[in-house]
Every structure is written in structure tokens, then in C-alpha cells.
Amino acid sequence: MFRKKEMIAMLLAGGQGSRLYALTRNLAKPAVPYGGKYRIIDFPLSNCVNSGIDTVGVLTQYQPLVLNEYIGNGQPWDLDRVNGGVYVLPPYQKSKGSDWYTGTANAIYQNIPFIERYDPDYVVILSGDHIYKMDYSKMLSYHKKNNADCTIAALEVPMEEAPRFGIMNCNEDMSIYEFEEKPPQPKSNLASMGIYIFSWKKLKKYLEEDEQDPSSSKDFGKNILPKMLADGQRMFAWPFDGYWKDVGTIDSLWEANMDLLDPKVPLELRDQSWKIYARNPIMPPHFVAKGAVVQDSMVTEGCKIEGTVDFSVLFAGVTVEQGAIVRDSIIMPGSVVKAGAVVEYAIVAEDCVIGEGAHVGKRPEEMEDKDAWGVAVIGAGVTIGDKVEVGPKAMVERDILEV
């Protein structure tokens, strides 16, 4: 028998992140490295622990190997608990056949038995796609105070960007009267952050009903939330005003990393009271050699820098050899930038080799046709040969060994 929990978290981590192309070929989007020593999923997991939530179900489906291995027993996040803890929940076979998770709501539906073991009053639904720090316990107090059935975290976005989001139209007391999915003429700029707290009994009822509806696409945003609203359930928006970034595209992933180097961006990873936890790579401190230049950059353990690193984020165990230049770029764990190579405006994934004198990416100011410019991406494990040039916006998934 499990002890009752007031609230547990269900983290949707099955997303492929198809717009990250080469970066998510072999791993799910929540496992994409971010910020020098983290993976995206470290943010929601750390938020859970810091908010006092000690039971988290992680729903995986696409390429779960890296994610499973990374989460392990949950110890790095202090989620190896006697009662509760973190559980990876893949789709499973049942006596009457087996099903993949066909939608976000269906994924939760298939795991009703898991949730019921903890007999929670509330469930918070999270996604593994966003970089942000949030105290879910404050959101829960708000949910309780409003006697709500569902509370949705909301962020004010610039009005011109509102058509890209799911927009909530609210009354004065923040109760929601209308959802608009990517409205061309938005009435408000309150965007849904994809973070929902439900009173569990209500959610369970709606999940079960939705499952019986053959026309439903089994999605929270498309089916569950509109249905609840139509039925007159109490739904509230909870305004959030901190840093929040969806890292679903190459550009936004690059920007979100660069935001860490900008002191004006309000994402404070240094806050000791709200640490972001991650699995540790077990490497010695990084070494900066004589003649190296490192400025405006983030560097972590196991790196060896002999060249120049400027406005860049280096992950664990990266080597930048003599005369090499890394500028405005993200170099993921274990990659080597060989002597004299130049990497600019690029994302280099894990365990790549950029050959001597090779050139990856280009500065936007050097481009005549600005539309042809974009961040260059080198997929995991790729070797770029000596003196090879890889242009801007490139998406390299296989070795390029010769010029």
C-alpha cells in the first residue's frame, strides 16, 4: 500500500522534437542537452523536487534509451524515494492488446492505475520541452484558493507573437471563458505554457469519457480542456512572469543557450535555493591553457581549451585545440574542435570531431542573402574532415571527410 500524496506530477516526455532534426534523431527531445551540463528534462524534474513534489511519472515513447538511462533511479534529482520517486512509464502490453500513446490525454489515461496507487487529490501535467523555473506549489495554492477544477499556467507574450500560441481569454478573476488555438486575431496575449493542475477526480472522469469518443484525438489542448470548459468546469489561468522558453526549434534552442550568457535575461541558474539538478559526468575541472582566450562563455568540467572561445556554451569534456575559434556556438559533450578550425553560429552535438582547419557556420553579417543564414547543426557523432567547410543553416547527419 502506498501512502497518499496530495499531488503527483506526470511529465510528458514522449515528444520526438522533429523540428530539432539531427539533434533528436537518436534521443527524445527532453533528453536534448542544454546549458552546459543539463538536459531539458532537468528543469521540470528539478522544479518538481524544489516544489515539494516527490512522485513523478515520466511518459516516454520516442527513442527512450538515452532518457531511461539518464533518469535511472532518479538519484541526481533526489527522487530515489522509499515512497514515491521518479518512474519511467513507457506504453505497455495489456491483456487485450497493446497501444502506443496516441495522444497526450491517452498517455495519462493509460497510466490511471499508476496515478491511483498514490490516491492524489491533484495531478500536475508537465511537458519536457521547456526551460523555466516554477514553483508548482504556489500554483497549487492558487488552484485550491479558486476551488478550481483545472488551472493552467499562463504567460504574457508580445501581442504580435500571440498567434503562435494557444491563447486563453479570461474574465477579471482569471477564470477562463475561451480557448483559441493559434488565433490570427488574438483577443488577449495570455499564452498557455502547457502546465496544468487538475483535481484528479475531475480529470479521471474526463479522461475516461474522452477515451470512449472515437472522434477525439486524445489531446489535452484539443479535446480535454475545451470539453471541460464547455461543461462549465471551473478553469483558471495562473499568471507566470519568469523566464520560459520552448526549445522546440534549432533557433530557439540556440537562443535559449545564448540567453544564459546575457546578464539581462532573468534565468538565474546560480540561485542556491532553486538548484537545477543534473546527472554528473564525473570529470576533473576544466583546463584553460596558456594562450587560450575565454570570454563571455560558459564552460564546465572536463573541457580543455587551448584556442579561443567567445560567446559560447561548452558542455562537459569538450576540447578546443590551439588556434581553433569557437564563437556564438554550442558544443555538446565530448566533441573536439581541432587545431585551426572555426565554429561560428553553430550547434555541434555530442561526440563530434571538427577537423583541422575546418569551418562550420557563418556570421550573419558576412551574408549577402540574410534569408539563407541560419544556425549550422552537426549531428551527434559526426566527423567533419580537415579543411571541410560547412555552410550556415546546414544540417549535417553523416560524416563529411573530404573537401
Next chain:
Amino acid sequence: MRENKVHGIIFSNMHDHALSELTEKRTMGSIPIGGRYRLIDFILSNMVNSGISDIGVVTKSNYQSLMDHLGSGREWDLARKKGGISILPPFGHAGSGIYRGKLEALHGILGYIRHSQAQYFVLADCDVIANINLKKAIDQHMETGADVTILYKKDYVVPDAVQECTVFEIDDTGRVTDVLINPQTSGECNINLNMYIISKDLLERIITDTSSRNLYSFRKDFLQASAGKLWFQGFEVTEEARKINCMKSFYEANMDMLNEDLRDSLFPKDRPIYTKVRDEVPTMYGLGARVSNSLVADGCVIEGEVENSIIFRGVTIGKEAKVKNSIVMQGTTVGEKANLDYVIIDKDVTVSDNRMLMGFSTYPIFISKGSIV
């Protein structure tokens, strides 16, 4: 699985006096070194990487920082149901007081030793930084059938080290023929690394024998006294090793880590040195940061100049500050335009703006834990 199970015993407080400034509030084993490690991490990781998963850590005094560092032993993969790490505080019999030497310390844990299922014991102190494959030494011990296998390194004796230096005379077959403590020798010697392999039976016998005669010094009352009678086989450690036996050697060992060869030898990918995880953010370099030939751990903010230095976790170096030839330990803040040369700064020190601290290569200045300069 290894059939002949080996049990490790680490003495965390031996040689405390050799680095009295650093051990004022901690044990020898918990002295910070190399940016993110404590001395005990090296021998502990060596044991774990050599397949020893049952380890007792003998403590004596000031061991709060050590307990905090080791925790449940999880970071070394030693939080186990079978075996794992056991911290062994001094076990005082009525009237016995605190132990005077290693033999008495062992007597205090005789019950723990007897209880072990292991056939062999590896005894080690925390005064060596090295990445040694102990398996080879253990295999040699089993093959030769020696009474004790003693690990040594060919090196030069540091003339004025505070810690006593034990030197061995070894014959062509590798057998230790003589044990000398603090000899007046020059040139390369066979220097004791304070690591021994011994069978459980013999260890128990030595402990009870010496205890009944009120003897306590492992080196004098056992090694020297039994040199001709028992079979002591030497095992030469060929890996890079640095012995920490005075402030000077501590400083030099840190600085040697700026040398790539030593780093490669200490931190090979397949035999990592484990330590306590602090979940620090990556280090942030600001505009105008200038860093050269330095080892920098995570969680730092560097906006000034750093040269030939070891910077531990969570250190802040202000704008236009200059830190040269120094060791700056965890959580210290160096203010703007401060100037440091040949300084060893312990944990959580604040160096105010514009301060100037200068030591000399042969005599670095030491700033104690928590000071405000």
C-alpha cells in the same frame, strides 16, 4: 567476481600534523585538492576502480567535514547492502583514550576486521594522489604468497618534510630487506606510499600481538621490528603519484595538475576519480576575463585575470582582479582589483576589493577558512 574478497581500510587522520594549517578544522582525508577533490577521493576511487567495494574509513578527530563529504558513499558507488562504506570513529574502551598510532587504531576496529568476510586487507592513508590500479598489486600479493606487500614509488626524499618518510631497501627479487625512517640519503629512493596488502589472519595476529605489548606504531613496531622475520614484498607503483607531506608538497602537487601528463595519468576516462557532487552550474566567464594555464572547477564567475592557478568550485573573481600562482578553494570571493600571487586560500574566504597578497614560490601565504581579508 573476485573469489578472494578484498577489504579496504583507509586512515583519514594519519599525518594531520604535516599540514597543520589545513587540518585545523578537518582531517587529512578531507583536505581540498585539485579544484574539486578531497585527498581521500583518490585512494577511495582507486579502491573502487580496483574492485574493492567494502571499505572502512578510520577517523580520529575533526571528522565532521569528512562525514559530510562521504555521506552515504553513493558518489563512489559505495552505498551498498553488501559491503559499501563504513565510517569508523574512534572506539574508546574505558580508560583507553584516543589511539596513538595505526596499530592502536586497528585494535580499535578489531571487531570490524574480524567480522569481515574478506581474505585480504588493503591498508592505506590519504597522503598520496595517484590513480593506481591496485588489482595488479593484489594479484602479485596472491601469486607470491608474501606476508605483506608494500607499495612504493621510486622518488626523491623531500628534505624538510614534516611527515616522517619511510624508505625501503629492496633486493633483486623485490623483497624488502630493510626499513629506514627518515634516513639521511640522497638520490632516488624506494619511498613508502603507506599502502599495504596483508591477509586477514596475519593482520589480526599483528594487532593482538602488538596490543598485548602496548606497541602502537605500525612502521616502528611492526615494519621495522619484523623486517628480517616476515616476508615483505615490494610492489613498485609506476603510475604518476604525488605524496602530500608538507605545505610545500601540497602546493606543488596542485600546481603539477596544470601539467597535462599528470592530469591524463590522474584522470583517465575509464578509471575516474569520484567526489561529492555539488550540482554547481557551469563556470561563467565574463567580458574581460583572461585565463591562462589554470584549472577551473564548476560554479565560478570569472571576470578578472587568472594565471597558473587552481580555482575550486563556486569561486568568484571580480573585475580587474589578478590571481597568479595561487590555489583558491571553494566558495571564496576575490574582490575587484585585488591582486594575489602565491597564495593558498582556504574555503569561504572574502578578499576585499583592491587587496594585495603576495607570497613567494617557496613560501606561499596561507589564508585560513572563512577569513575576511
